[in-house]
Amino acid sequence: CDAVDPADVKAVVATVKRALAVYGTPAHKEMIKNCMAQDFSWKGPAKVWEDTLLSLQVAGSEPGFEGEEIEPLAKHNVATP
Numbered sequence: 124c125d126a127v128d129p130a131d132v133k134a135v136v137a138t139v140k141r142a143l144a145v146y147g148t149p150a151h152k153e154m155i156k157n158c159m160a161q162d163f164s165w166k167g168p169a170k171v172w173e174d175t176l177l178s179l180q181v182a183g184s185e186p187g188f189e190g191e192e193i194e195p196l197a198k199h200n201v202a203t204p
Contacts, residue, residue: 145151177184 145154173187177186
């Protein structure tokens with residue numbers, strides 16, 4: 124882009140100030156725990172997509188198999204403060 128919108132700059136500054144005010148507080152630690160407890164795997168979205176494709180009833184289509192993911196939540200791979 125050729126120019127930066129001053130409203131965007133103000134929004135970024137406001138957001139960074141809010142983030143800095145929370146960083147390192149008990150609320151920040153709670154946010155980290157809550158985020159890590161969520162399932163961001165593709166298992167749910169993949170099942171919805173599979174169901175959508177199967178609903179098209181294309182000849183030869185069949186459901187996949189139910190199985191475990193390689194790393195279901197992989198919490199041990201995420202650095203925490």
